């Protein structure tokens with residue numbers, strides 16, 4: 001694969017090497033109105049890992065990500081980010097986390113450039129001229145032009161919004177980055193751009209990356225490890241090669257996993273009832 005490692009924002013002002021961030025989930029359960037959505041999930045994500053959570057629509061992937069960043073609290077069990085709860089202020093003061101939402105979550109009243117630079121300007125992290133340069137270079141990495149930078153969210157396609165949201169997350173130089181369906185609504189060429197960018201960001205920042213997708217090809221290509229989530233339960237966790245090997249498993253107990261890995265299901269992930 002052709003990975004672009006040309007210098008940009010992060011190489012110019014690269015943060016000092018920091019301790020990596022580990023994520024631990026133990027016995028996580030969540031129901032809505034009595035209906036279980038997550039059923040006692042336990043797994044560990046290693047510092048710097050690209051961990052992919054793969055499952056069909058409605059499996060509970062977005063609900064799980066929302067727990068990792070502290071937008072939802074478990075009914076039972078716990079999530080720990082380097083030992084801290086994601087709902088604690090203490091954690092977010094110490095560890096910068098960013099999330100690319102399934103619906104992108106851009107601010108409609110701000111231009112693309114303003115959306116992407118907002119975090120850096122609000123926190124006065126860098127001089128204004130430098131922020132501008134960082135943002136432009138980051139947008140270029142995601143194939144967004146100067147003309148696109150001046151546009152407002154209502155002028156963008158779903159796929160463009162997604163790429164802006166990814167740019168916005170990466171310029172924050174987070175130590176944990178959560179991507180919810182980063183390639184949904186993208187054509188294959190743009191999906192490739194996004195894959196390269198996710199990898200480039202990880203190579204530069206060594207951030208712990210959690211990626212949610214229903215896209216098997218994406219998962220097999222980018223993951224260090226893949227967790228298969230079906231109907232709120234983790235069916236299997238393994239390297240892409242380990243997970244792929246179940247495609248041809250004839251064991252009865254692997255039937256659900258094999259069916260998921262080989263099913264010719266339709267991409268209906270681009271819309272969520274909860275966006």
Ligand SMILES: Nc1ncnc2c1ncn2[C@@H]1O[C@H](COP(=O)(O)OP(=O)(O)O)[C@@H](O)[C@H]1O
Nearest residue numbers: 032037056057058059060061062063064272274
């Ligand atoms: N805020 C909510 N209130 C009630 N039900 C919800 C809520 N959020 C998600 N759900 C339900 O949880 C299940 C999993 O949703 P979600 O995590 O969005 O799935 P996906 O794997 O497609 O991201 C779905 O059945 C959905 O209806």
Ligand SMILES: [Mg+2]
Nearest residue numbers: 061062102272
């Ligand atoms: Mg979802």
